[in-house]
Each structure stands twice: as structure tokens, then as C-alpha cells.
Amino acid sequence: MATVLVVALGRLVGASPGAAIPAILEPPSPVVPTPAPQSDTSLVQTASGTVRGQVEWDHRLFAGIPYAAPPVGPLRFRPPAPAPAWEGIRDATKPGSRCIQDPGADPEFGKQSDEDCLNLNVWTPAMKGAPRPVMVWIHGGSFTGGSGKIYDGRWLVSRGDVIVVTINYRLGTLGFLAHPALGPAGDVGNYGLQDQQAALRWVRDNIADFGGDPDKVTVAGESAGGMSVCDHLVAPGSKGLFRAAIIQSAPCGAQADLPTAEWHSVDYAAKVGCGDPKTAADCLRSLPLDKLREPVTFYNIGDDALAGPVTGSAALPVDPVTAIAQNEAARVPVLIGTNRDEFTLFVALQYLRFGEVYTSERYPELLRDTFGANAVAVGERYPLSDYGGNVPSAYSAAVTDGVFSCVNERMGDDLARVGPVYAYEFNDRNAPAPEAMRTLPFPVGASHSLELRFLFEIGGAEPLDPPQQKLSDQMLDYWSRFIADASPDAVGQPEWPAVGADGAGQPWMSLQPDGSRVVTDFDDSHQCAFWANLPG
Template sequence: MESSPEVAVAQGLLSGVVEENIAVWRGIPYAAPPVGELRWRAPQPPTSWQGVLQADRFGAASWQNRDFCKNLAGGDPGAFSEDCLYLNVWSPVERQGALPVMVWLHGGGFTLGSGGLPPYDGRRLAARGVVLVTVNYRLGHLGFFAHPSLEEETPVNNFALLDQIAALRWVQENIAAFGGDRDNVTLFGESAGARSVLSLLASPLAKGLFHKACVQSGYTLADTPREQALRKGVALATHFGLENASAAQLRALPADAFWSLAAPHNIAPVPICGDSVLPQPMLETFFAAQQHPLPVLVGSNSDEASVLAYFGVSLEAQIAKLRRERRLGLGLIRLLYPGVREDRELGRQVCRDMAFTTLGFVVMQAQQRINQPCWRYWFDYVAEAERETYANGAWHGNEVPYVFDTLRLTEPACQYVTPDDLAFASQVADYWARFAHYQPGTPPVLEGPVRWWASLRGRERLLRIGLDKRAGFKLENRFMRARMQLFKRVMKHHVSLE
């Protein structure tokens, strides 16, 4: 392949670059710019172009807080614009036949991030025989919004999810030109990206657009009911001085006015249930085992509660709240965490399990009910030089550069990674690539240092990735099962109260 590889997509010719024997196309428009009259509308098809479009730089990210993204979401997201619907493709230069496709949805609480951040560089995964796609989508109030003036013309609210669906449709239409197999698409994401994957597993509009799913550190925060989202939209318009705002007035607001809002309008959004994208709450869909029937890989990290401090959550206060909770006694909680005495440590573990670990258990059981394989993991590896800093285990998001095998590109790890760290990351990335290569109907096992068998009906397995923050893999049965059963009941109770 030439040094500036060209491909033909539905809209015209694209020219990319070659890096380390991997062809890369950056900043490909997968939808029309969602600006002006297209703000808060479903994404429209991209327009065609004449000549050759140079796809050698990342497209703009949705408006966000740059410093927060640097500190929390993996690096500098680059330029900002409301015109942000771009994706990036990595594909091996030398390939035989159509390759599995992996489509990545970045995290960042639906308010931060982009598909072009250094941890998501696709060269190392592509070198394992896949075509890797990363996606930008609308964030914050541009991605999730409801207001009475928009109801008649736009009966949807989950614009970020619609963007992701549009990207998956673009993949279906165009990925063969990049060497990808449109019938073998794995959708994967972390944090808000994982929540997106779960929402698309529950969305009727995403049916058939992907064939496997990977959920990394998805969280249990409930979807926003549409009626509540409408009230929030009215309050936000009033904040901008727009009583009884028209759709035109709302669309005239500057795009950069939304990310810098103060409380109570700066709350990180979650998907909105009650529109055509998400008719039912995502959790209810999984409790009823009505998700799209396809293989799933799901898991979380050993110190997920680390992220809660950034949102002002006091771990000690959560234990104090449990003391006042009549339905869930603190004595029972302490029985489930033997040897944990201090409120902060107990709060760290309880919050981790209630907000993150239990969701993987719920997904696994939903998969078992529909006879679909589910690979479940627990990530507890910490780079050798960081083990004193991360004394409690792997923080929220720490697994990402291992999955992508990008430790050399990720700050600050790139400054001190060891050969052992790099070797371990390579093994983790191998597992994810093997999941992308997995063919339904074959034995549900991913080969590696440990043969990672999926959980099927009657079998409950989990792969521990990292053992006490050190290298190693171990397959366990019935991991934390007593805790998971309890917290699942608590979760179902709270969902029933929504």
C-alpha cells in the first residue's frame, strides 16, 4: 500500500497515512455538522466532496473543559467545535480477507473526551488483525437535551446515542473499503462509553448494527426519565433568560455556553429514557433480559471509587447514609466485607461494588437468561512504579492503555513503564483482540495465559486480570457472589421506585 493510502467511501475519496505498517485515516465525517438548524436533531448523512479529502488529522471534539479532559479523560482533546461528528480508522497495510472491526466509544461522563486521545491510538490493536474505529459524538447538553419547544419537531432526546448509531451505520456502509468485515463488528467502550454500549444493547434503533459488545467500567446511575429531562431543559433555558423559549432561540445560543455552566446545570448527563432511542430504562431492559442477543465481555476495576471524589462524593458519608437506611443494614454490609473496619475503606469498597461491580454481574445474568456467552473480568493491575500511589488498586480508566496496548503513549505512564508492564499490556490487548475474532457458535473460550471461558447458564466465571496489583491471570468461580446478589436486589428496588 502506498504511503498515502486512498479509499473510496460513499461520499468520495479519502487519503490517509501509514504509521508502523498500519494505514490510518483521521477526521472522517460520518454525519453532517450538527449546527444551526441541525442542533438537537438526529444526525444527517454527510455531504459528498469533490477530489480527495485529506484524512490526516483528527476532527474537532465536542465542546468541553480542556483541563478536566487532560486530568481525567486521557489527554488534550484538541480543537473544539459543535461540528464534531468525525471518526478515525486504523487498518493493517498487509491483510488477507475481511478483518474483524472494533468500534470504540470513549468515556468522560458524557462531558469529556474524544476519539483522538493518545490512549486510544489504534495501531497496536490493528496490528493484531482488526480494523479499529474511534468515534467523536456530541457531549453534555448538546448530546442529551429535552425541551417542550423541540418536542413536535424532534421527538428524540438522546442525540449522542443517535450519533453513535450513525457512526455504526457508516461502518456498515463503508468499512469494507478499509478491509473490515461489516458482519463482525465489536462495539466497545469505557465509563460513559460503556454506558453507551449498554444503551445501544437496549435500543431498538441499534439492532443489527454490531455483533459483539464490550463494556468496561459501566456504571449504574439511572437513566433520566423524559419528563424530568423536559423540566431540566426548561430550567436551563430560563437560566439563559429564555422564558417560554422557542426552538429557534435555543438553537441561537452559542455552542460554547453549555460546557461552562455552574450548578445545578452542570450535572454530567446520562441517557434519557422514554424516546424512540431508549424507550425503556437500560437497567430495566437488562433485568428483563431483553437486550440484543449477542456475545458480551464486561468488567470493572478494583478501585473504581477513585472517580467518585472528582464528583464530590464522600465515601465516609455513604456509610453514614447506610446507617440510616432501613432496608439495608450496616451490620449485613460489614459481614460481606470481613476485616474492613474504617468507614472510608468500607465506603470505597461498597461504592465500587454498588456503582460498578454489580452491573457486570447483572449483565452476566441477563446474558445467561438468553443463552448468550458473557466473559466477565476484574482488572487489578497497577504499573510497577505506581503501586504506592495506587495503593488500593486500579483506578477508574486505568485499564484502557492496557486494552489498547498504548502504555508508551499514555501520560504519565509512558515516563516510567517497565518491560514487565508492557508485556502485561500486550497480553491484555491480546484477549480483547481475540474477543473481536471470536465467532459465535464456536467454543466460548479466549486463549491466553489462562484459557478464559465465558459464563454460560449454570456456570459463573470471572477472569482476574492482575493479582494484588501485580501481573497474573486467574479464572474464578462465583466471584463476590453474596455481595452481588445483595446489591442487585438493592438496584432493582431503586429502579422500581423511579
Template sequence: MTLHRTLTTLGCALTALLATAWSAAPPSQPARPAATARTHDGPAPGTAHGGHRTVVRTRDGLVRGTAHDGYRTFEGIPYAAPPVGRLRWAPPRPAVPWPGVRDATRPASACPQLAGEVPGGSTDEDCLHLNVTTPDGAQPARPRPVIVWLHGGGFTTGAGSSYDAHRMATRGDVVVVTVDYRLGALGFLAHRGLPGSGTFGLADQQAALRWVRAGIGAFGGDPRNVTLAGESAGGYSVCAQLAAPAAAGLFDRAIIQSGPCTGRPDRPFAPSSVPLSEARAAGAGLAAKAGCGSARDVMACLRRVDVSRLLAAQETDQQPAYATPLLPADPAAAIAAGRFHHVPVLIGSNHDEGNGWAAGIVRAGYPVTPGTWPDVAAAFFPAPGQAQAIVHAYPVHRTDGGPVFGAVIGDADFACPTARTDGLLATHVPLWHYEFADEHAPPLTEGTPPFPLGAPHASELPYLFDLGGRPRELTAAQHRLANTVIDYWTRFARTADPNGPSSPLWPRHTVLSLAPDHIVPTRTAHARHHCAFWNALG
């Protein structure tokens, strides 16, 4: 195998690993089979548990959640019918109402995926569920803002239940909804004549948003004040929904974390979309690997294939397809033309986005040295002349090869595309841009990295969530930063402006650097990440 193919394949595999391996659900909260109805007789709606309502009436039936200290959770609520049998690769259908009271005290099954964030993976297609976290106490005078969270994981892994949102809900006095959506080939397969090709996972996200508009009021949320937020593939999903005509009116603000809308599919780390023709070609490859390539009815054959076989046959990374009814244009082109839903946006990336991938590749036995650097650069930037220009702009000396490679990945695929996205969006809507820069952020993967990672991809997430229900160890200064980040995010959700009297001023038209005891606006991020170089390189 060539160096180009080896490094690209390894890089794609790390995309999902870096975003998810650290947040596995704790053993004390095993996922239950989602196909189980989990209904039973119980007290009437409004019954108190510990003095607070844990039974709520949704549009499809009653659900019983869990009362915690200061908040309540309702887990595994169906927002659409199970996409199984003939509904595999079909647009989401309405959920089936249930009798009695549905148990919503445990997470539902994650959507099908290989082992990683979900211990042992998942093969349960009955996975279109969401989780609600809402502050406890008296009913507020006004409904609370709602934040709908889309998880990352390269569109192949991840689960809404990995994101314990109680700190965000209680400190920010907001309702947080985390969503599971179809992943991998089950979420993004494209085939000629298949309605919804390449966009089933995006359609699921829209179905969840429609559920929120219709039913979040029962949990104290304001259906007229919904912020759609996500990180990595979840952030790019927000970009796609900004450009998707059918998402009109489904959300009122957007938060995009490390998922720039101008990411490119020819670079293996940044999330992006691909043309329908390319998605169909990938679909034909999947059909051939699954033994259905020569079938008279390819889709009927694929619907009979076992989930585990499909997971083994699919590509490591997946992308939504554009030139489709749900996503008519590449989101980057739509945003550049001003054809997107004009809602306020909070967007940003991390100071050292690429270091996790670079460290993984170095650890896998591909050191970046002055001698190997030209070949490594060419493996990821094969266009004529690009690698030579990159090696000149980012020279590698004897001992700093890994961080230099990480800077190239971070600058090319995250920092500079985020700056471009900022410029395009800010022409039309209020926008706030951040850079998370805690160089001592708690590690997200096990083991000692070959070099200090700084603030790599996903390192801001423990400041917003208890990942997998397990809070990370933070210093006092990092706790203050976490509180400040939550304050910014939830004030933005409430008023479309993150500023408030308890936090440092966040001016528009600058980048706010977020680090412990050092939250300051900066105008040097563009130069620091060599964005003029990358814009010229193309």
C-alpha cells in the same frame, strides 16, 4: 450547602475528571477546526506512501491518512453533517461529499465540552467524525474484524482521538474505529415537541455504525463482523444500543467495560439512563439558565445561544433518556425482559472501581473517619435505613475510611450491577465476564493519592490503548498482561470467543480475574463485593 449536596456535586464532577483528565492529546497533535474541508489535489487512489496505500476512497470522497510502522491511521473523517445552526438538536444527517483529497492526518475537533481531556475544552459543533486505525501490509485474504470504540467521560467529555489503537490493531489484526458523538446538553437535551429528545448522542453513534457497515471495507475491514465496544459512558452506550430497536443489524458483538446495563441514575457515579420526563425537567432548567426559559419559541432561542454559554449552564453529568423513539425502554428493563439484540457479549469491571472517586473526595477536604462515615454514607444513599445498613456492612476503622468508601462505590455501582447484567444477558447470549485486578496499574491522574488506588475506574484502558498517544510505563509482567487482554478482546471480535492457544482458558459462567502473571477464573467475586447485600438493599 449541605454535606449531601456538596458531596454529590463533587462526585458528579469527578465522574468526568477520572475518566478523561489523563488522556489529553499530546501537544504535538493539536486539534484542527473541524469546519475546515482540508482538501487538496493529490495522487490518485492507491498511491503508495512508504510502500503502502494512504489514500482511500470513502463513499463521500477521497481521504489521505498517515503511514506508520506497521499500521495506517485516517483521522477526522466525517460520518455525518455538522450539527450546526438549524441542525443543532436534530438527528444526524448524511455527510456532505467533498472534492479532491481530504487531509485525514490529524485529529478533528472534539465535540463541545469544558476543559479536561481536551486542553482548553472545545466549542466546535462540527465534530461528528471518526478515526480509523488499520494494520499495514498486504491486503488480507479475508477482511479484518472491526472494533468500533465509544469513549467514556460521563456523556460530557471525551474524544475518540484520545485512544491510540495501534497496538490493538496490529497485535490483533483488526481494524479499530474510534468515534466522536455529541455530548452534554448538545447530545442529550430533552424538550417537549423536540424530535430525538434525550438521545442525539446515541443517534450519532448509530450513524457512525451505519458509516462503518457501508464503508469500512475500503480500509480492509469486514462490515459483516463489527464489534461495538466502550468504557464507562461508552460501555453504557453499548448497553443502550443493545436495547435500541434502530441499532438492529448494526453490530455483531458487544464489549462493555465498566458501564453496567443495570446502573441506576439515583447513584451519581455509574452511567445510566433517565425517564424522558426527568430529562425534560433538566432541559427546562437548562433553558432557564441559558436565558430562554420564557421565550415564545424556546428551541429557536436555544439554537441562538453561544456554545460556551450552554456548556456553563448544563449539568455536570448527562444521561440518555428512555421512553423515547430511539430508546423505548430503560435498557435494564429491556435486558431483563430479553428484549435486546442477541449478540455475544464480553463484559466486566475493575476490582477497585470506586477508589478514584473516594480519593478525590478525601483530597477535597472530606475525610472518611468513624465519626464522619455515617453522614458520608447518607449523602450518597439517602433512602431511609440504607446508610445505617451500609455503615454496618462496611465498618470504618481509624485509618481505612477512604478505601472503605471506595469499596462501597465500586461494589454498589459497578461490580454488583455488572454481575446482575451478566446474569440477565447470559440467559440469552454467549457471555464472558472479566474483572481487571492489577493492583499496581499505572496511575491515570497526577499527584499522590491519599491511599493506594489498586485497579480503579478506567485503569484497564492503558493496557488496550496508548491514551493521548502516550504509552504508560508498564513492567514486563504488565506488558504481558496487556498483550493477553488485547488477544482476548480481538479474538472475541474475530470469533465471538476470546479463547485461544496462547492465553489461559477463559471459561464461561465464571469471572476471569486479570492481573499480571495471575489470570485465573474465580467464583468468589460475587461474595467479595457483597453483592448479596446490595441485591437485598435494592
């Protein structure tokens, strides 16, 4: 699975895959000092108890609110249980603990993480008013890293007059280990996915107390978070918990089936000392936490070894791409898109760590590792000569098209048969990127996760220039209008038509700092007909 920028940045400063630079850890404070609104706006009564949040001139923030019981002890490797009630007023001015991270890919360099991590953050407008529409944001990070606190939602809140909820969910082994001893047949793994469902139920039951409209909830995410959104479109336990969906940069076809996940999970358990199937469940639940920090992995995309939600299971009976193709997804409006150069981020990370991987002699091997029996056909379609002999550029283009762009194009066409679909491509090929990525011997362009800087205030990111700030404002308007109205049409912005059901010459919004525009050649520019005709 692809990782978001905040997870990937750290690879550029010597960490293993997935870490990020320290400057990103905490969002910056508002720069305009203004007296706080009336203090009573800082108190909200939830179903579990009262919370006191932080009130600023342009927003309110209620952070670290538990939406489920701590998944510890006998609750480890089980679906989330209801959050316990508390007495008095609970402080909600600081984010709660992050879920356990991959120790070699921690985006916040070891800052507090814990099993007791099922908490969320609610960003609201500063002043009360009519019930606002709500976006529930699911973070990316390869299902092994990241947290909700990285995403400062004040821009969407203040400019778009919506509510933003960012969540934590169990990651890595604790979130997705699918050992058959952990539950009834077929009902193992997917604990992290079920955490997300519990958070959506919490929003349904509590968001009105924060000024939100529980009937206008949009579930959204990027990368692993976007894959999660794909799952929620088809998961039985997610039905009715949202009325619209946003899928950003998600290779939704790359998920493990239950037999594969169980095999890898049994192997993992044996390696940590729980090899006896008769005692494996108790053994795994009683292990010291440090024994389970290394994430279980089920499959690979390029050089990334990944885990995540398991298909063919009770929680996720059918993989989302198949279900969507069979018109079995939730019939809700969808905003879906990718970045023009998705895979350059991962090639950059590997190049900086192992530069020799991308020699011309290795190109056929890279293609074989990624595309198997189709490697020769892919190599002929993406010859090095078309990219000036530059292996990183050729390989990035192939994986971008085959794993990201054309999967999203196909899903958009399929989803358009049952509901409105609005498709985009983020196409700022000079988007702010980490310094190390600006000195590579190939361009990174509009790489994976770089659009996030245009939607969220992410501390440590390079400032946007004036045309990019204009694009950011435009994207905020589009996203907030979709959250509010299930359509991205925004006053003063170019019209964004829906994808049709015929699958030919589809309109995609190309988001560019020199002027966003509708294009109809997305499938041609990413060679989607070629990918559609490759043997499965």
C-alpha cells in the same frame, strides 16, 4: 457517571472534574523508522468522497473523517443528518475537531473543539489482506468530555490484526438536552446516542473500503462509552449494526428517565435565557455557542453530576438494565467486566480537592447522599472497622460493589440467558496511576479506567513493568480474538469460559500480572447477594 482516566487525570492538577494532564494529548509517534508501504494504500474511496490517510510501518490511520453533517444552526438539537459529499481528495492525516467539552472538565485543556465534530478515526493494518473484523470504540468521559483521538489503536491493530474505529459524538448540553420543545413528544434528547448510531451505520456502509468486514463489527466502550453500549443493546435504532459487544466499567443502571430529563432541561433553558416554551426551540438553536458549553445535568453518582442518554424516550424506550433482565436485549455475544477498585478514582479526586469530605464524621452523610434510605444497611455492611477506620477505602468499596461490580454481575447473568457472555475483572492493584494518586492515605488499587493503558497506547502514561506488559499482551489477545471470533479464546492464553445461565458460581476471568485465572467467587467478594436484596 464515572469518567475515564484521560478525563479524570486533570482533576489532579487543579482542573475541575474531568480534565486530564497535557502529556496525554497526542499519542507518541512510532519509534521504529521503516519505509512506508506503497503510497496507494493511503487512498480510500468512501461513500462521500476520497480520503488520504497516514501510512506507517505497522498501521494505517485515516483521521477526522466526517460521518454526519455538522450539527449546527437548524441542525442543532436534531438527529444527525447524512454527511455531505466532497470533491477531490480529503486530507485524513489529522484528527478532526473534538465535540464541545465541559469547560470545567476538558481532558485536553481547551484544544480545538467545535459543534462541527461528528468525525471518526479508522486504524487498519498496514498491509491489505482478507477483510478484517472491526471494533468501534465509544469513548468515556461522563458524557461531557473526551474524544476518539485519545485512544491510539495501533496495538490492537498490529498485534490482533483487526480494525479499530474511534468516534466523536455530541456531549453535554448539545448531546443530551431534552427540552420538550425541541421535537415531537418523547422524541427529544439522545442526540449523542443517535450520533453513535450514525457512526455505526457509516461503518456498515464504508468499512469494506478500508479492508474491514461489515458483518463482523463489535461495538465497545468504557465508562460512559460502556453505558452507551448497554443502550445500543436495547435501542431500536441500533438493531443489526453490530454482531458483538464489549462493556467495560459501565454503571448501566444509572440513567435518567424522560420526565426527569425534561424537567432539568426546561430549568437549564430558562437559565440561559430561553424560558418561554413557545420560543424555546428557536431560542436554543440560535444561542451563541458559549451559552451552551456548561453541561446540563440530570442525576448524580456520588459527587458527579451527570447527563447522558434518556430512557423512556423514542430512541431508548426502556432502560437497558430492565430490558436485559426481561430478555429484550440484542442476542449477541458480550464481553463484560469491571475493575477491582472502580470507585477509588473518584474518591481520590474528591479527596485531593476537598479532603475534609472523607472524615469519619461524614461517613454516614456520604452513604445517605449516595444510597438514600439504604444508607444504614450499607454502613452496617461496610463498617469503618473493616477498613481500619479509613473512610475513603470503606466508601469506595461500597460504591464499587453497589454501582459497578454487582450491576455488571447481574447483567452478565441476565445476558447469558440469551447469548454467550464472557466476564472479567481487571485486578492489577498496582496498575500505573497518576502520580498524585500514588501518595494518598489510602490505596487506589485497580481503579476506574486504569485498564485502558493495557489496551491502548495513551501518551503520557507511566510505562508498564514486564509482568504488566505480559498482561497487556494477554488482554490484547483476548480482546482481538473476541472482536474476530466473538469468543476471547486466544492461542497460548488461559482458557476463558463463558458465564452460565444458572447464575451460581459464575466463572469470571481475573486479569492479573502474576497470571490471569478463572475465579468463581466474584459475587461473594463484592457482596452481590447483599446488594440484590436491598429495597429498590
